[in-house]
Amino acid sequence: MSLDIAPPPDRIGVVEPPTRGPLARRPAWLSQHIGTAAIGAVAGYALGHYLGNTIASGYVHVQTAAENDLAVVLGLALGVVGWLLGIGVFNYPIAKMFGRKPAEVPEAANWTRYVRMSLDHKTVGLQYLIAVFTFLFTGGLLAMAIRTELLSPTSHIYGPGTYISIVGEHGTIMMMMASSLVVGPLGNWLVPLMIGSRRMAFPRIEAASFWIFSSGYFVILTALPLGGFPTGWTGYAPLQTQADVGMDAYLVGFFVIGTGMILAGFNLLVTVIHYRAPGLTWGRVPVFVWSIIATSALLALATPTLAVACYFGILDRTATTQLYVNIHGGNSYLWEDLFWFFGHPEVYIMALPGFGIVAEILPVFTRKPLFGYRVATAGMIGVALLSFFVWQHHLFQSGIDPAMRPLFMLTTELISIPTGFIYLVGMGTLWKAKIRFEVPMLFALALYFNFLLGGVSGVFLSDVPVNVTVHGGFFVLSHFHYTIMGGLVFGFFAGVYYWTPKLTGKMLNKKLGKLHFWAMFIFFNLTFFPMFLIGLFDQPRRVFEYANRLQTLNDFASVCAFLLGASFLIFVVNFVWSVFINPVATAPANPWGSKGLEWQTPTPVPPYNFERIPVVLSDPYTYGEVGAPPVADLTGAAFATVGAPPRPVDGGSGAHTYPPAGGPGQDQ
Amino acid sequence: MSQVVGGDGAVGSVPVDEQGGRRPNHVWRIVGIWVVLSVVGDLVFWFVAGPHVPPGTMTTTASGAQFDFNVLFVVALPVILGVWTYLVYAIVMWRASRWVGEGDPVRGPTARSNLKVQVAWIVTTTITVLAMFVFGTVELIVPAGAGGAEGPNPVWTPASKSILPIQVIAQQWQFTYRYPTFGGMETNNLIVPNDTTIAFHVTSLDVIHSFWAYQLGVKADANPSVDDVAYTKTRQTGTVTIRCSELCGIWHGAMFDYGKVVSKAEFMKWGIATEKALAANTKNLPPFAWTYVPDANGASGVYADTSGQAPYSKTQKYGATKAAQKIVKSPTTVTTTATATSSTATATSATTSTATSAIRKLTRQASGTTL
Ligand code: HEM
Numbered sequence A: 001m002s003l004d005i006a007p008p009p010d011r012i013g014v015v016e017p018p019t020r021g022p023l024a025r026r027p028a029w030l031s032q033h034i035g036t037a038a039i040g041a042v043a044g045y046a047l048g049h050y051l052g053n054t055i056a057s058g059y060v061h062v063q064t065a066a067e068n069d070l071a072v073v074l075g076l077a078l079g080v081v082g083w084l085l086g087i088g089v090f091n092y093p094i095a096k097m098f099g100r101k102p103a104e105v106p107e108a109a110n111w112t113r114y115v116r117m118s119l120d121h122k123t124v125g126l127q128y129l130i131a132v133f134t135f136l137f138t139g140g141l142l143a144m145a146i147r148t149e150l151l152s153p154t155s156h157i158y159g160p161g162t163y164i165s166i167v168g169e170h171g172t173i174m175m176m177m178a179s180s181l182v183v184g185p186l187g188n189w190l191v192p193l194m195i196g197s198r199r200m201a202f203p204r205i206e207a208a209s210f211w212i213f214s215s216g217y218f219v220i221l222t223a224l225p226l227g228g229f230p231t232g233w234t235g236y237a238p239l240q241t242q243a244d245v246g247m248d249a250y251l252v253g254f255f256v257i258g259t260g261m262i263l264a265g266f267n268l269l270v271t272v273i274h275y276r277a278p279g280l281t282w283g284r285v286p287v288f289v290w291s292i293i294a295t296s297a298l299l300a301l302a303t304p305t306l307a308v309a310c311y312f313g314i315l316d317r318t319a320t321t322q323l324y325v326n327i328h329g330g331n332s333y334l335w336e337d338l339f340w341f342f343g344h345p346e347v348y349i350m351a352l353p354g355f356g357i358v359a360e361i362l363p364v365f366t367r368k369p370l371f372g373y374r375v376a377t378a379g380m381i382g383v384a385l386l387s388f389f390v391w392q393h394h395l396f397q398s399g400i401d402p403a404m405r406p407l408f409m410l411t412t413e414l415i416s417i418p419t420g421f422i423y424l425v426g427m428g429t430l431w432k433a434k435i436r437f438e439v440p441m442l443f444a445l446a447l448y449f450n451f452l453l454g455g456v457s458g459v460f461l462s463d464v465p466v467n468v469t470v471h472g473g474f475f476v477l478s479h480f481h482y483t484i485m486g487g488l489v490f491g492f493f494a495g496v497y498y499w500t501p502k503l504t505g506k507m508l509n510k511k512l513g514k515l516h517f518w519a520m521f522i523f524f525n526l527t528f529f530p531m532f533l534i535g536l537f538d539q540p541r542r543v544f545e546y547a548n549r550l551q552t553l554n555d556f557a558s559v560c561a562f563l564l565g566a567s568f569l570i571f572v573v574n575f576v577w578s579v580f581i582n583p584v585a586t587a588p589a590n591p592w593g594s595k596g597l598e599w600q601t602p603t604p605v606p607p608y609n610f611e612r613i614p615v616v617l618s619d620p621y622t623y624g625e626v627g628a629p630p631v632a633d634l635t636g637a638a639f640a641t642v643g644a645p646p647r648p649v650d651g652g653s654g655a656h657t658y659p660p661a662g663g664p665g666q667d668q
Numbered sequence B: 001m002s003q004v005v006g007g008d009g010a011v012g013s014v015p016v017d018e019q020g021g022r023r024p025n026h027v028w029r030i031v032g033i034w035v036v037l038s039v040v041g042d043l044v045f046w047f048v049a050g051p052h053v054p055p056g057t058m059t060t061t062a063s064g065a066q067f068d069f070n071v072l073f074v075v076a077l078p079v080i081l082g083v084w085t086y087l088v089y090a091i092v093m094w095r096a097s098r099w100v101g102e103g104d105p106v107r108g109p110t111a112r113s114n115l116k117v118q119v120a121w122i123v124t125t126t127i128t129v130l131a132m133f134v135f136g137t138v139e140l141i142v143p144a145g146a147g148g149a150e151g152p153n154p155v156w157t158p159a160s161k162s163i164l165p166i167q168v169i170a171q172q173w174q175f176t177y178r179y180p181t182f183g184g185m186e187t188n189n190l191i192v193p194n195d196t197t198i199a200f201h202v203t204s205l206d207v208i209h210s211f212w213a214y215q216l217g218v219k220a221d222a223n224p225s226v227d228d229v230a231y232t233k234t235r236q237t238g239t240v241t242i243r244c245s246e247l248c249g250i251w252h253g254a255m256f257d258y259g260k261v262v263s264k265a266e267f268m269k270w271g272i273a274t275e276k277a278l279a280a281n282t283k284n285l286p287p288f289a290w291t292y293v294p295d296a297n298g299a300s301g302v303y304a305d306t307s308g309q310a311p312y313s314k315t316q317k318y319g320a321t322k323a324a325q326k327i328v329k330s331p332t333t334v335t336t337t338a339t340a341t342s343s344t345a346t347a348t349s350a351t352t353s354t355a356t357s358a359i360r361k362l363t364r365q366a367s368g369t370t371l
């Protein structure tokens, strides 16, 4: 078990006092923050654009079409590099490279730490939270724009090019957001606390993943001033190949976001494997952490395919490699396969964390142990594994080898078995429970309600004969909004209401929370349920014109969508009021009476989370169990009772292998 | 339902202790409600909504899709209702206020697992899923691909000896239809005979489109240089809505037209008359082929804007005719007529290797100039 070499438990996360190196001693106005990052980004873009123009100026295509993909690609890529340089992501590796002792810049004490590169996972988590909300609200505004256009079947607000760009931009921003929606803020913030660690495995990589993620937002937004892109979020070639320069922003943007996703997934995975507190055996790891494990594995393993696909696309557009163009030995199916080979695991990247959150929350508000802990983890891992074997269900009508279709029908339908486990766990936990309808619980229950429709409609889609009618139409659209929005976004809000007291030290207002919930729940369903029908009645996706007979349904969906959009404002008001304005909203350390390890810390959580590395005694689901031990011993005294040495010797016994498993709280 | 509400009080008075004493039989109540709802729901759906479920019954594949949808629905509805019944029952019956008010329950059910329930659940879902799979596969194979795309080499083909082939050529942003059995004539509207097995050969001249003949229950992607086949058999006459269902650029939303299923006699009359009327046009078209490779200027002049350059002069050699030259001069015209656009497309006789390699060479040269 050489992998188990870990720092002594009581030294984990202890950072040596900052060295006063040359970097640390710089005057304040020279310090690095989001402003210097912006300057770096602009300078990088200018440099890249200049280089691109210099390199490609002789080409006929560039001259006649008055667009230069190379300039745009290099501009955006160097812009991202400039952004990262400006914020200081490369300071450490560069210093190391030149053999200097890298300076430790201490964490700023005030709010400015949120606009600087931070190595504290809690700061990064909140940075992520701000970022995903920015993505979410930008994408939401674009959704409102879509629904406005669809108010009328024939009279138009935007030109068709603008409309299709809005749809693509909405989809891409939302997908980028959704793949980090939970893993970014809650994953980074909570996982170390839940596993009893003082830090993430790679704090610098964690910070880098955030700053890469945030740069992706600007990259994908530049698509709009660059003229938009006509392909939607799926970017099919050869439409991709013939599109204008806005397409470059899509390709670079997804490449960049993908890089951040790989890093974030890798980091979380290593953290959970190596930084669990003593006593936190695999049978005690909270299910939320299990969902993050499964998700991180998908992030780390599936996303490289996306990066490659985007890279090929960029090559096609700049170096005319023609990898996606049939007549030159390329193939338009290549993009479809690469994209969906990533794309389907991606949809579980966007589902599993939601499952994890609700499974974590249900025991707290039912005051019962989680039912079927093993079933839950098996379900998540099963889903994650199977998700690599289903991607061609997106290509049923594309002319793939016809004999492949039954196979992919089978794998797709099989995935509903482990997904069903999640329902078994939820329903078993609710059995004879003592349910408390706090706001997080409402959102958690809503996930079960919504995702059911999303999942069942997925079985319809996986049935090839039915797929003939529903593929490429609003039925699909409704299906994936039910899973992503009805599942992940509802789960995310459950998590936000649940953990905000720990994250910010403030309670969110319960009345406003309930109002937000009911508005969002009702209007979500009223918006998207009619879209199943719209799809069955033959409206394809991504169209600006539709049949007159479908206007009533579309108008109804649009009006409900506006109200759905408005429901988010209730949340914003609630959040701003409770966290920043209301003086009496201060949260107790453990307002829900949760047994989760993260709730056993004081609020605000101290910089290194735990004074002493806790010794985990049980899983956090011992509600109502008589004589169950506390979830963990925070004083470290349990080391003595367990009789194990306080530090592993030569990697012999890993930090997580004692005390021996089998406490009373075990699910065995 | 009133049964449940009536039962409320009784449950409320049940003591906290779950281990002993009276226990309302939740299982049977939930199952009872569920069975009633499911049976009613399924019957109503099957008999009231079922016959109207899209895409209707105009063809064998449309009725097949309708039948499959209905079967899936009849299975899915009880699943949905089961979970919903359970959720609602739990929410109504097992609220915290019913037990011990605000404090933590002292004792209560703490089961962490239940082997029987878990096994039953897994077995049931697995059987359901496998049954769905078998059903779906049979329904896919027996009707020869169920109207879906079978690619260039269909493995499941209709038994019928007389299959009418119709080629669907997609391009930004319209469909044209070629009838190889009518001299390779090309029309803007899809006309098909009733009571006939039809093989749609779908291909594209530029980007990926998808040919969706809604009432026919047919959908097949149009990929450049791929001959994507889908079968159906017509059973009723009427109008057909055809939409492109794969995003193909800015005018994707406007890429639709209407076709007709007419009686066999009418179809023959129309076919023969149209073949004659279009004979002059047909002569200008590239010879009929299963796929077409766009010439240097791109099928609709969008791969590369070559205005200002000498028009690519060697088109003659690989089949395009004068019409092609004409369109080269105005490559930005979006809605080119069927005749003109297909003329720019060059027929590949994919089987004659000499022709193909010649085209490769030419197009490569061409792309060199447009880099
Ligand atoms: C306020 C809530 C939302 C509304 C009203 C909404 C509405 C829409 C509509 C009307 C379309 C499609 C238009 C078309 O295909 O013609 C669309 C597309 C899409 N939406 Fe949403 N949406 C919402 C939230 C979300 C969320 C939360 C996500 C994902 C996390 C999401 C992901 C997508 C994606 C991926 C597409 C496909 C874009 C494409 O076709 O390329 N949406 N949305």
Ligand SMILES: [Cu+2]
Pocket: A343, A344, A347, A390, A391, A393, A394
């Ligand atoms: Cu998929």
Ligand SMILES: [Cu+2]
Pocket: B170, B171, B173, B208, B209, B210, B244, B245, B246, B247, B248, B252, B255
């Ligand atoms: Cu199209």
